[in-house]
Amino acid sequence: MNALVVYDSLFGNTERIAQAIGDALAAQADVEVRRAGDVKPEDLTGLDLLIVGTPTHGGRPSPATKTWLQSLAPNSLAGIKVAAFDTRIPSQGASWFLSLIVKIFGYAAQPLAKSLAQAGGAEIVQPEGFAVTGREGPLQDGELERATAWAQQILAKA
Ligand SMILES: Cc1cc2nc3c(=O)[nH]c(=O)nc-3n(C[C@H](O)[C@H](O)[C@H](O)COP(=O)(O)O)c2cc1C
Secondary structure, eight states: OEEEEEEOOSSSHHHHHHHHHHHHHTTTSEEEEEEGGGOOGGGGTTOSEEEEEEEEETTEEOHHHHHHHHTSOTTTTTTOEEEEEEEEOOGGGOOHHHHHHHHHHOOSHHHHHHHHHHTTOEEOSOOEEEEBSSTTOOBOTTHHHHHHHHHHHHHHHO
């Protein structure tokens, strides 16, 4: 099975989750973990499984993630199993302003999953979010382990 984990990351937190997912997938797949800006449309050829992760920015995927999603041709993910995740500040750590944004827009994983489905991908698990303790992180305790468990769920369905 050929798997690719694509991510964007400003402060390194989403990258750490992406690496943990890649390490777990490597038990059963040929896997690469790459930053969105380094992945060209032709790199998706022959792929069985695509995991995409983004920081949440204003309730949406980050600008670099959006740019990458826009580079996907219609139906370019047909025949590929896909899963989406984000990193986010959970409501107990958020300012009043961020809480309002979350209330209105939610988090990035859901719209990211929708974009992957619109490009023809077959969603394999529900979108997932991993918590950071503040804008620059670090990740909350236990999130890397949760990422490993999420990747194992994906493997069980792939
Ligand atoms: C411009 C900007 C907007 C953000 N907006 C949100 C938001 O709407 N909701 C949220 O939970 N976190 C928000 N955050 C915090 C990010 O979730 C956090 O920076 C990210 O998870 C860290 O991941 P990274 O280290 O991979 O960049 C925002 C951060 C930045 C820089």
